Amino acid sequence: MEGRLANMWRLTVNESKFVETALQYELRVDGRGLYDYRKLTIKFGKEYGSSEVQLGQTHVMGFVTAQLVQPYKDRPNEGSLSIFTEFSPMADPSFEPGRPGESAVELGRIIDRGLRESRAVDTESLCVLAGKKVWSVRIDLHILDNGGNLVDAANIAALAALMTFRRPDCTVGGENSQEVIIHSLEEREPLPLIIHHLPIAFTFGFFNNGNIVVMDPTYVEEEVMCGRMTVTVNANGDICAIQKPGEEGVNQSVILHCLRLASSRAAATTKIIREEVEAYNREKNLQKVKRHSTLAKSEVFGPIVVVKEGHKKSSDEDKSAEISQEHVELKNSKEQEAVASPATFKGPETCSVSSDPAIKGKANDSGDAQKEVTGDVEMEDTPEVTKHKDGEKTLRDAVKPKKKKRKNKST
Amino acid sequence: MNAQVAVSPTSLIDQIVVPGDVVLDLSNMTNQTIKLGSGLRQESDAISAMRAGKFSYSKPNKYWVESSHKRYIPRTEDHVLGIVVDYKADNFWVDIKGPQLALLPGLAFEGATRRSIPKFEACTLLYLRVVKTNIGMNPELSGTDASGKASVFGPLKDGFMFETSTGLSRMLLSSPTCPVLEALGKKLSFEIATGLNGRVWVNAAAPRSVIIVANAIMNSETLSATQQRIMVEKLLAKISD
Incomplete structure (x- = not known):
């Protein structure tokens, strides 16, 4: 009991009085104007569908996962969207571990209402087999630090996580064509969720019996203020949800004022989220490209030799002509390549192997052939020939290895 | 040697x-x-x-x-800012950001007698001195200096209190005067009380000055002396126009 008392954060009389008097002069304790927002930063995790949002001192993490479940009976062809909140005592000593408190439930409900009832996420596209299997999307929101205005931060975290989430592709097949096959991320490109619009929550604090309105209250202001209202709007100015807890009555004109403020801010916040998501996607794509190229290089033995064979079979006659054409440029490229992949010096041997009539361009066979080649090859450096060979390899290399890899995987 | x-x-x-x-x-x-x-x-x-x-x-x-921490470990003879939590059995329970609440005897004020114990309601801000820090006991505070005089100690009226790390509050108390306070003091007049437990109280005639001082101090946490001066100058320039 005493330990909890010691850890509690409390507001002094001085602070609460000062916050109110400063607001009379239209000043806020952190130096912002009445309708200014704190600095918003969005970060993403390594995996799909994880986000971290910082709004001033407030810190929220969002994580999205999906699994196949049976749909609700009344909506057989719609997926579902559910939101779970986690208020850790580390974020604020007043949060109790264990069952979710009142504020945790309220936060979840506000975000849930904004996202689901405005149909921001297309749930029908989450259907796989009507009445049997649909995707159930789960959003987990972890509050890491409470610096006030958790609702807005959590809402942005949920949106950012949803926008970067990718669910694995799946097809219906099998004997009775009722089985669902989930393709792994490597096999097929995972699919993003369909999001129609971004409902963004804005919280207002009321002071002095509703005469002073403040946007994005901090935790100090939240303690002092007499009323609160959360408005969820999207960039088009549509109102998706309104939540007005507390007893304090607020004038109709004040509410309309808040709505106008919210819709004017919504576009800017939407832009920030979209930009961050785009930057993340771009980076993700770049990583993908890099991964393929490094793979091709490290597996020097595999694809490279096969390429040579393939080339040989297809264009045995043209080869000499081609070589002479390519010779000059290849020389250069070879100098570089030689360092990265010493295996390319096996020019002459591969020639002999591939001319073997037993091997006829089949993927499986060529696989065996590779082993032979790589196994009993003794390094024999005949500079002229190797140069040609390597040159061919490096050119084709860019196109063919991918194909080869895919074949291997599917077998 | x-x-x-x-x-x-x-x-x-x-x-x-x-x-x-x-x-x-x-x-x-x-x-x-x-x-x-x-x-x-x-x-x-x-x-x-x-x-x-x-x-x-x-x-x-x-x-x-x-070192710099968010939590304060009480030491004797430290000056701290405490928040009154409760009054029980002639003792005030005071929150000093430590692992335990501290005890402030009602008689530990200048001129206090059994009949005239000062009354502080919950959430009053007090400037106090740590007297005892025995292991296994709640630390004890006092509202007087060592000779029993009230001197600077006692309740703080009005103004604004904010929390910093213990390292920053130590820097504010260092001598020669720390650069933020020096730079601010050239342009603004304000009162400040710094507790070693990482609480700072600021008061000035205009709420505007209080906010400037408070934010300048909070921003200076990671800045060097020159950076602090530049930051304050920029802040003051922004305000003046």
Whole structure:
């Protein structure tokens, strides 16, 4: 009991009085104007569908996962969207571990209402087999630090996580064509969720019996203020949800004022989220490209030799002509390549192997052939020939290895 | 004697140490007295650090580890800002950001008698002095200085209180005056009370000045002296136009 008392954060009389008097002069304790927002930063995790949002001192993490479940009976062809909140005592000593408190439930409900009832996420596209299997999307929101205005931060975290989430592709097949096959991320490109619009929550604090309105209250202001209202709007100015807890009555004109403020801010916040998501996607794509190229290089033995064979079979006659054409440029490229992949010096041997009539361009066979080649090859450096060979390899290399890899995987 | 001191500790003085680091070896420091401050402990002949921070030394013989925390560990004779939580059995329970609540006897004020114990409602801000910090007991506070006079201690009226790290509050109290306060003091007039427990109270005639001072101090947490001056100048320039 005493330990909890010691850890509690409390507001002094001085602070609460000062916050109110400063607001009379239209000043806020952190130096912002009445309708200014704190600095918003969005970060993403390594995996799909994880986000971290910082709004001033407030810190929220969002994580999205999906699994196949049976749909609700009344909506057989719609997926579902559910939101779970986690208020850790580390974020604020007043949060109790264990069952979710009142504020945790309220936060979840506000975000849930904004996202689901405005149909921001297309749930029908989450259907796989009507009445049997649909995707159930789960959003987990972890509050890491409470610096006030958790609702807005959590809402942005949920949106950012949803926008970067990718669910694995799946097809219906099998004997009775009722089985669902989930393709792994490597096999097929995972699919993003369909999001129609971004409902963004804005919280207002009321002071002095509703005469002073403040946007994005901090935790100090939240303690002092007499009323609160959360408005969820999207960039088009549509109102998706309104939540007005507390007893304090607020004038109709004040509410309309808040709505106008919210819709004017919504576009800017939407832009920030979209930009961050785009930057993340771009980076993700770049990583993908890099991964393929490094793979091709490290597996020097595999694809490279096969390429040579393939080339040989297809264009045995043209080869000499081609070589002479390519010779000059290849020389250069070879100098570089030689360092990265010493295996390319096996020019002459591969020639002999591939001319073997037993091997006829089949993927499986060529696989065996590779082993032979790589196994009993003794390094024999005949500079002229190797140069040609390597040159061919490096050119084709860019196109063919991918194909080869895919074949291997599917077998 | 001084020559001997210079042998082992100089290597670590003003360096960052982590818990478990042996900072002093007493075996080659015989026949001298040393004083250990916070964050250090003795295990037979070795003095090791218990906290991460800068290992500091002050002449003639004081050693301590300087660190910055969000939580305050009470030490005697520290001046702190406390918030009254409760009044029970002639004692005020005061929150000083420590692991336990501190006790403030109702009689520990100048001129207080059984009949006239001062009344503070919950959430009053007080400037106090730590008197006792015994292990296993709640620390004890006092509203008077060592000679029983009220001097600077007592309740703080109006103004604004904000929380910082203990390192920052120590910097604010350092002498010569820390650059933020010096730069601010040239342009603004304000009152300030800094508790070593990482609480700072600021008051001024205009709420505007209070906000400027409070934010300038909070921003200076990670800045060097020159950066602090530049930051304050920029802030003041923004306000004046």
